Amino acid sequence: MSYSQNLKNNHTQANTTTPKTLPPSQTNIGQLWHIIMQSAGEQAPILKRCIAISVLTAVLRGMAFTCFIPLFLAVASRDGGQLLLWAGVMTALIVLSSISDWFSRDYDYKGHAALASDKMRRELGQHLRRIPLQKLYAKRSGELTATIAGNVDDVIQYTMTLALMLIAAVVTPIVVGLLAIAYDWRLGVAILLLFPSILPIYFYVLPRLNANKQRLLGVLSELSAETVEYLQGLPVLKATGSLQDKASRYMQTVKHIEQEQITAMKDETLPNLALTSAVELGVMLIVALGLWLVSQGDIQLMLMAGLLVAVVRFAEPLSTFISMMSVFEMVRSGYARLQALLAIEPLPQRQPIQTPDNFNVHFEQVSFAYENSDNPVQPIHPIQVGQASQANQNTPVLNQLSLDIPANAMTALVGASGCGKTTLIRLLMRYADPQQGSVSIGGVDIRNIEPEQLNHLMAVVFQDVYLFDDTIIANIRMGRQDASDEEVIMAAKSAQCHDFIEQLPDGYQTRVGDIGNNLSGGEKQRLSIARALLKDAPIIILDEPTAALDTHSERAVQKAIDVLVQNKTVIVVAHRLSTIVGAKNIVVLDNGTVAEQGTHQQLLAKQGIYAKLWGLQGQ
Template structure:
């Protein structure tokens, strides 16, 4: 319809430049143009129903829902390799950038392709020489478009990565601001954040210069087209082979055709932004989940066996575990000790299928964990970490996360068992008190006991305790230890410990060093060997207690 509207300009010009001017015919052409414009308006309205309807909102919602599903199945090793800012960008701005402008851009693209095609086709019936001239001039915009896209994709990808890195740095800066203030690193001395800001500025500055150059080149193309048509038309009018009406109409038509082309070339950066955003979304979506080997099975018992397990973290060369073979009995307490970085946490991560080992096997109750679905495997474990993460929700909802269908009474019973019922009742809104960001309104001991209440409510057959009392004062440690005693009854318990005095009563102790099991035994039997690694660790801790400022 737009192309036919432009072609109608020739009819108007021909009627006005005739001798004498034919006003009635001109008004007829104006009426036809009005019909084309009206149809064009209706077509545009219905073509953009995705804007005023809920299509765009549904697409973005579905993309975020699919990304959420992917995050739930993504191997934790891969998830941990992302910076927080990268995932934030993928779930928020990248989704919007991929979808929100799609309708407008696709409409403009159709317009600059289809409208000239209609005009050139109609121009053959007016003057074939001008039609051929347009066929030669219009494709000159293609190299300009390709140049713009080639440079733009690289620029926008770099800017997207820089913005993601900057977002991560900002989050880290805000979370670490109390520490930064104590070390006088809050201003330009916060070097990484400052470098990130400067990097984004430099990339944006480079992108702006590139856009200006492309816009100037697009304007030059329009002027070139108008000059060529004006000169050619003047020559043909001069020798009597073209009418003044035709050249006048053509100059108006070409100027109108070039306007959307110039605008499209100017905003191709939006395409590059969409491309970069969608690339980040695809990078997350294409991450394969850990494969569940057929036939699927379920564990009936809960002893855990590692057999010749070797594991190296992604991007590292040194093995975190090297031919590790251990057996953790069911319904007993097993402690894992060793120097920092020896592989203790890696063992607990792998049994929860943080990632698959490069070789060897891990079995629960005689079943290879690769045959157990992720949801089933997660139901086997309750974990109490040293660093507790609480969500900015009420206390009752933080505990209920362990079992979404639990009643208020069941939550309160778990809280009582975890020795946190009394301090919760002292809070302004009791169980409905919001704990703040990361549980910041509570003390370390209080957060730890809520974490234990969560684990008690889950009632999983395997309990992992990752040094839960290491950072607590004596009073809090006593309360937390009492709560742990309730948690571990009749469970398969794995304790990662640095303070050896806390695991003296364990049924067995594994001593790990450099990713290998070097000693096994009870606290008493290991201390009998004065040349053992465990004996050296024990003596080091005893000597540490005697340390004082001289």
């Protein structure tokens, strides 16, 4: 079972406790092992097997290196039989270690690491679907890109390489030390103490290494976010004359990375030098001890020579691993970032699962406050993760709000900016759950409706349409993936966009470009309505889809909307009051509560907030 599935199962009941994730500096080897195996998923048994074989490889190499001692002793005694014997043993051990080394690399060589990376990306993609949008919006899209596209490869592709280096650096000296005890216990113990003596130095410099990697990963994520924002915002930047300012900010981020890299290099030089020097000093101390024992006549010179060769052989991989400690810290930090993203709880699924049999919407004493921001009023947008801001946790956007939205009728939400219109719609779409109260459809609390089912109940036409860089027919078919070409074309005709599609070079196979940039605003809007028509959901949400259109496009879009909303529960977030004069129910929101409610004429007669807004727009 995958890591995110475990999380999902653990939180199917209403539970708002956030799981504690350790920062990289507090992730010990045991926790790191657990995260690595979870990240490997179905490839974990193969990864464990390869690691076990690599341990065997290190043991065989340690035994082969130790053969230098009896080999040199045989040379000293001019014993040809012993010389051939130990030369044969060493050769056999080296051959066996080479074979096992080959099999220990199956995780990389046979594509299992690539499969693990693919699985991790898929799991992250699935998990993003379950993450509350309130949590998702708190992250810039470029930061998510850096985590999903960058960290996954950085950590998984390096995992086996670093594991092999670590095992060779730890296991081989231990094997040599244990076998050396059979020849001289003092030299054997000295070798066994070599690696543990380095650990205090490593743990002393670890915080500095980790801090450098954390800062570097942070600025790299910042660069990714700035790059995405810069590229997506180029048309606006050019139109507003802000291109130079934004380019300067982008270059400042690049400069910041350069400075952090230089700082990291400088800060890591002394720790790496200290660790490498500690290894070399340890080898020198072993040599000094051996020479002293030779001078005292306690051991033979050739024994010392053989042991020296063995020590030099395992000192090389130990030094190599130490030089890669910064990469090790990068991988550990990367795994911690993936863990932190996967540890974000999905919204709780209440039991029992229920399905509404009618589609009136009810808000019951709903109170809601956003997390960690200052501005509650941003347009609903389905894609621009990280662009929507939120209100301060201590300032409720909705305050004990109760509201009935009848089925098969149009209800319009109006009010000044920040009154709670967008938040109300977001809660219905389960962007987040209210801190108090409930939202229900057909008498069923939406927390008892499966997320996929809840999505099927609603079709949303946004003011800012997002189209994917795919064909027109594929963008419309997103409304219902199993729709036939004929059904897609019928929806396009109903949405008043069939004619302009037919005039395009490749018709329905024309690619719309990044975010639909190859189409006009009115054309994109009609495609989004075609998508909603194809979905045929019982609840329609309109975020003032004609607000930014010219007269000709507005008329075409309005005709499409008239078809879309027939016999549906329709909720309109209205900015231009002239577009909702005919609504059966107009709800005026003010400071997170329902201030007024009624038809257009009834509200004008009250001479309240709605009448003032109507007068201002008329002026």
